[in-house]
Amino acid sequence: MNTATKCQLQLNEQGRLRHFLSLDGLPRELLTEILDTADSFLEVGARAVKKVPLMRGMTVCNVFFENSTRTRTTFELAAKRLSADVITLNVSTSSTSKGETLTDTLRTLEAMAADMFVIRHAESGATHFIAEHVSPNVAIINGGDGRHAHPTQGMLDMLTIRRHKGDFTKLRVAIVGDILHSRVARSNMMALKTLGCPDIRVIAPKTLLPSGIEQYGVNVYNNIEQGIKDVDVIIMLRLQRERMRSGLLPSEGEFFRLYGLTEERLALADPEAIVMHPGPINRGVEIESSVADSPRAVILNQVTYGIAIRMAVLSMAMSGQNEQRLLAVQQKEPL
Amino acid sequence: MLPQPTELIRQIAKELQQNLAQRNITDPGFIGIHTGGVWVARELLAQLQLDEPLGELNVSFYRDDFSRSGLHPQVRPSQLPFEVENRDLVLIDDVLMSGRTIRAALNELFDYGRPASVTLVCLLDLDARELPVRPDIVGQTLSLPKNQRVKLTGPEPLALELRTLEI
Numbered sequence: 001m002n003t004a005t006k007c008q009l010q011l012n013e014q015g016r017l018r019h020f021l022s023l024d025g026l027p028r029e030l031l032t033e034i035l036d037t038a039d040s041f042l043e044v045g046a047r048a049v050k051k052v053p054l055m056r057g058m059t060v061c062n063v064f065f066e067n068s069t070r071t072r073t074t075f076e077l078a079a080k081r082l083s084a085d086v087i088t089l090n091v092s093t094s095s096t097s098k099g100e101t102l103t104d105t106l107r108t109l110e111a112m113a114a115d116m117f118v119i120r121h122a123e124s125g126a127t128h129f130i131a132e133h134v135s136p137n138v139a140i141i142n143g144g145d146g147r148h149a150h151p152t153q154g155m156l157d158m159l160t161i162r163r164h165k166g167d168f169t170k171l172r173v174a175i176v177g178d179i180l181h182s183r184v185a186r187s188n189m190m191a192l193k194t195l196g197c198p199d200i201r202v203i204a205p206k207t208l209l210p211s212g213i214e215q216y217g218v219n220v221y222n223n224i225e226q227g228i229k230d231v232d233v234i235i236m237l238r239l240q241r242e243r244m245r246s247g248l249l250p251s252e253g254e255f256f257r258l259y260g261l262t263e264e265r266l267a268l269a270d271p272e273a274i275v276m277h278p279g280p281i282n283r284g285v286e287i288e289s290s291v292a293d294s295p296r297a298v299i300l301n302q303v304t305y306g307i308a309i310r311m312a313v314l315s316m317a318m319s320g321q322n323e324q325r326l327l328a329v330q331q332k333e334p335l
Numbered sequence: 336m337l338p339q340p341t342e343l344i345r346q347i348a349k350e351l352q353q354n355l356a357q358r359n360i361t362d363p364g365f366i367g368i369h370t371g372g373v374w375v376a377r378e379l380l381a382q383l384q385l386d387e388p389l390g391e392l393n394v395s396f397y398r399d400d401f402s403r404s405g406l407h408p409q410v411r412p413s414q415l416p417f418e419v420e421n422r423d424l425v426l427i428d429d430v431l432m433s434g435r436t437i438r439a440a441l442n443e444l445f446d447y448g449r450p451a452s453v454t455l456v457c458l459l460d461l462d463a464r465e466l467p468v469r470p471d472i473v474g475q476t477l478s479l480p481k482n483q484r485v486k487l488t489g490p491e492p493l494a495l496e497l498r499t500l501e502i
Contacts, residue, residue, distance in 0.1 A: 040395075054396050
């Protein structure tokens, strides 16, 4: 699916969000609106009553065809803080193993009258497929699909960078590790590019880089000491052991020796640089334990910001769907 | 033809002092509703010569027309720099019309705690209520034709502007 088609599928006729599937093609204004809205929701999270009534009476259905702990629980918390009713289904352990097709599973879920689905799937493009086939006015949110995209993770990383570092147009950002299998890396590269980051670096061994990575407008390094020099932000990726086919790497120990983030290597970055990681972290594989626990690491802040970003995306998509529904009614009965 | 906001606020300040004194309220917390209400509240505090922290309330997440009009793109977080629980509050808005904003504001306030009392102050009352909401102190009541609205511009200087809607 090309950028224009992807973009069109996600926006309503007024250009507002109605599905959230990928950052590909979304304009800077929209990404900034998501970040601004999330900032406001962060304040809600600090109150005695951490709930607002925006999605009262709505049903959000989390459908996870692939395991996840933090994405699933933060989506659940986000929907609950918006006062929606939430159901979470771990489909990896249910119907698909009995041979049900994706569309049949979807039709069954639609019959439960959910207003929104948050979907994680191991196949790239699964959420786009669902968004194309779902009934009108049901919003689809991508909770991660295959190697393709993890747009809410991308946006929570952007919120983390903006809250700690401010203006994107003055930053050097390095993404380190298994770029090839990482949907987080893809979403981050797109978001950084759209938000105007002038120096995006990806650091990885050749075997863990997708071909044609240059199309993202990034600078590629195979040597971490060179790549990390003077950067303001370091995003470490998890070594995707469960995705790793044999032969790409000699061993985890070898990976740590060549690409692990140690205190020594961190010293090459800007003295104020922050260290991020989407979690779960593999201590001693991609990151040294003392770095993960240092004050420079903002890994736990990322989790908190993730709730706010998910609240922003859920409420914006709901509002976009409602707007579209009203438009459709008006077009049928001209005033 | 429209009144001067600072003049109205001077009169509001006087009335508010009397009102609070009569009810034995000595240390109320002041809260303005974004954005016009915050401007009015700042001016009101200045005229009362109070150096109190001002609470700012953004009711976007509590509006009943959210599903129609969506979030305002520049939605800014609410900030209450004091405890609401058991406190006497003065809630300040610029223009009172349907009463829906005040309904949303009260709902939001109660998510912070249970105030001892809420006194509602409005710069203007457009006399077009859709909900049973009544201001305690109001600068001036105006009756406008259906297609006209008043907007407060500011914060420096505060001024009122008449706008005509296309219906």
